[in-house]
Amino acid sequence: MSSDPDAAESASGKGISPGRLALRRLLANRMAAASGLFLLVLGLVALVAPWLAPHHYAEVRLADALTPPCAAHWLGTDALGRDLLSRLLIGARVSLAVGLVATLVSLVIGVAYGATAGYLGGRADNLMMRLVDILYGLPFMFLVILIVMVAGRSLVNLFIALGTVQWLTTARIVRAQVLVLKGREFVEAARALGVGPIRLIFRHIVPNLLGIVIVYATLNVPAVMLQEAFLSFLGLGVEHPMPSWGTLIAEGARSMEVCPWLMVFPGVTFSLTLLSLSFLGDGLRDALDPQSQ
Amino acid sequence: MLSFIGRRLLSSLLTLVAIVILSFALMRLVPGGPFDHERVVNASIRKQLEERYRLDEPLVLQCGRYLWGLVRGDLGPSLKRPGRSVNEVLGEAFPKSAALGAAALAIALVVGVSVGVYAALHHNTARDHVAMGLVMLGVSIPSMVLAPLLITLFALTLRWLPTSGWGTLGHIVLPATALGLAYAARIARLTRGGMLEVLRQDFIRTARAKGLPERTVIARHALRLGLAPLVSYLGPAIASILTGSFVVEQIFAIPGMGRYFVSAACDRDYTLALGTVIVYSTLLVALNLVVDVAQALLDPRVRLE
Numbered sequence: 370m371s372s373d374p375d376a377a378e379s380a381s382g383k384g385i386s387p388g389r390l391a392l393r394r395l396l397a398n399r400m401a402a403a404s405g406l407f408l409l410v411l412g413l414v415a416l417v418a419p420w421l422a423p424h425h426y427a428e429v430r431l432a433d434a435l436t437p438p439c440a441a442h443w444l445g446t447d448a449l450g451r452d453l454l455s456r457l458l459i460g461a462r463v464s465l466a467v468g469l470v471a472t473l474v475s476l477v478i479g480v481a482y483g484a485t486a487g488y489l490g491g492r493a494d495n496l497m498m499r500l501v502d503i504l505y506g507l508p509f510m511f512l513v514i515l516i517v518m519v520a521g522r523s524l525v526n527l528f529i530a531l532g533t534v535q536w537l538t539t540a541r542i543v544r545a546q547v548l549v550l551k552g553r554e555f556v557e558a559a560r561a562l563g564v565g566p567i568r569l570i571f572r573h574i575v576p577n578l579l580g581i582v583i584v585y586a587t588l589n590v591p592a593v594m595l596q597e598a599f600l601s602f603l604g605l606g607v608e609h610p611m612p613s614w615g616t617l618i619a620e621g622a623r624s625m626e627v628c629p630w631l632m633v634f635p636g637v638t639f640s641l642t643l644l645s646l647s648f649l650g651d652g653l654r655d656a657l658d659p660q661s662q
Numbered sequence: 663m664l665s666f667i668g669r670r671l672l673s674s675l676l677t678l679v680a681i682v683i684l685s686f687a688l689m690r691l692v693p694g695g696p697f698d699h700e701r702v703v704n705a706s707i708r709k710q711l712e713e714r715y716r717l718d719e720p721l722v723l724q725c726g727r728y729l730w731g732l733v734r735g736d737l738g739p740s741l742k743r744p745g746r747s748v749n750e751v752l753g754e755a756f757p758k759s760a761a762l763g764a765a766a767l768a769i770a771l772v773v774g775v776s777v778g779v780y781a782a783l784h785h786n787t788a789r790d791h792v793a794m795g796l797v798m799l800g801v802s803i804p805s806m807v808l809a810p811l812l813i814t815l816f817a818l819t820l821r822w823l824p825t826s827g828w829g830t831l832g833h834i835v836l837p838a839t840a841l842g843l844a845y846a847a848r849i850a851r852l853t854r855g856g857m858l859e860v861l862r863q864d865f866i867r868t869a870r871a872k873g874l875p876e877r878t879v880i881a882r883h884a885l886r887l888g889l890a891p892l893v894s895y896l897g898p899a900i901a902s903i904l905t906g907s908f909v910v911e912q913i914f915a916i917p918g919m920g921r922y923f924v925s926a927a928c929d930r931d932y933t934l935a936l937g938t939v940i941v942y943s944t945l946l947v948a949l950n951l952v953v954d955v956a957q958a959l960l961d962p963r964v965r966l967e
């Protein structure tokens with residue numbers, strides 16, 4: 370990637386905020402910009418999906434079962450005659466919401482936990498990180514299955530379950546960064562001014578971690594979406610007849626030979642979304658941290 | 663170095679014990695019991711069953727008994743499969759999952775390293791961009807999408823390979839490919855990055871200046887260092903290949919560990935569910951240990967931490 374936007378700016382001599390600069394670098398990366406645009410459109414479509422969908426996602430019409438793509442049903446229908454386009458649109462809501470909310474949950478837990486452990490240091494840090502090691506050793510699926518079983522199957526519980534198993538890596542990364550940051554002068558200065566530990570962690574240290582946390586979160590979203598798809602595929606995700614991309618792919622996989630459209634459309638949409646998220650994540654990493662290249 | 667390995671071994675062992683106790687407690691936190699859905703809802707029969715499997719004792723005692731069984735290598739009887747021990751059930755299923763995982767890992771390594779080296783050697787040319795574009799695609803297609811596509815293409819249309827089942831070498835090709843390709847893509851990215859870093863260094867220029875053939879420069883000098891980033895990735899990768907195999911096992915109807923992992927937890931077959939968790943956790947912890955030791959061997963600074 371070229372560093373032209375930076376060079377042009379410094380030549381004009383005007384001041385520019387680091388956030389602006391990062392955004393400019395991101396937009397100069399064509400793949401990342403295109404991916405961002407795609408995700409933005411997808412997000413908007415998902416938001417208004419109930420009004421956009423030509424049919425209700427759970428409307429059963431056995432007479433129309435397994436129709437290939439046609440004028441009435443652009444993407445065809447499934448074994449119960451439900452319109453695939455409508456189900457795909459509603460599925461986008463579920464899958465994107467799971468990806469975003471579960472990532473947010475994991476970020477909040479991971480940043481708070483990692484920052485606290487790193488700031489406290491010593492024994493408390495040791496103990497807290499040992500817990501992370503232990504949870505790391507448990508297969509995450511087992512935890513998710515148990516949480517869903519204890520709390521019941523619902524969308525909110527799915528958010529929580531996926532979020533609570535996903536925070537471990539965030540906590541490790543944040544802790545390592547805090548260990549470095551807490552030795553810096555501005556932290557010492559804040560402490561000398563009498564800033565309390567909680568305010569010190571969340572007002573002075575955490576804002577300095579945002580770059581790495583954002584990059585990591587972008588890479589976390591596809592991982593969470595994949596896990597949701599896994600769970601739905603195994604029959605542990607959202608409840609019928611609510612569709613998610615995972616359930617649609619699972620249904621499609623079962624009838625791949627007879628009606629390939631049931632597999633192809635959800636599969637392509639899901640893969641494209643994952644692809645865009647990867648490009649965007651890479652682009653963000655380069656934009657926020659030009660040295661990493 | 664020995665004391666480092668000893669310390670790590672001890673802490674891994676403690677981690678494992680904590681994992682067993684934690685999963686035991688979590689499993690019991692789930693409402694309902696193994697005999698709830700039995701047709702024999704007769705209270706006295708249920709009581710007898712619970713007595714037989716000692717589910718009526720205090721939990722701490724049960725946990726202690728379970729741990730003592732583990733020390734002797736006994737995972738206990740399966741609660742929902744009468745007359746079968748967990749050791750037997752997992753003894754049959756584990757080799758299949760392990761074979762699938764090993765084949766997937768082999769595919770991931772061979773494909774990933776070759777593509778990564780190829781792209782690095784053609785850095786910033788059209789070949790590099792095409793290779794890395796394919797890799798991005800590989801990262802993004804989940805195994806649950808790839809598997810049905812592979813079945814349709816190679817099993818149903820071309821009829822080269824069987825669609826599902828287990829037994830012959832042909833049965834393992836498609837599931838291993840579906841499982842391994844995403845990891846091949848990640849390995850390719852890591853390899854390319856590592857190789858690019860190494861190829862810039864002075865000793866590579868020296869090797870070339872000595873007149874060594876390019877093949878020797880790459881294979882003997884560059885590859886060794888260029889693959890270093892892979893080492894720390896392999897531990898978590900192997901672990902997630904193994905747990906990621908559930909879906910692939912289901913699609914290809916492979917009688918591996920995957921089906922027990924989900925069904926045992928849902929059926930409240932406590933012993934079988936714990937058995938699968940322990941097998942996986944032991945693998946995970948052991949892999950982390952191996953990675954740590956490998957890193958300490960490569961970089962002495964790690965040992966002092």
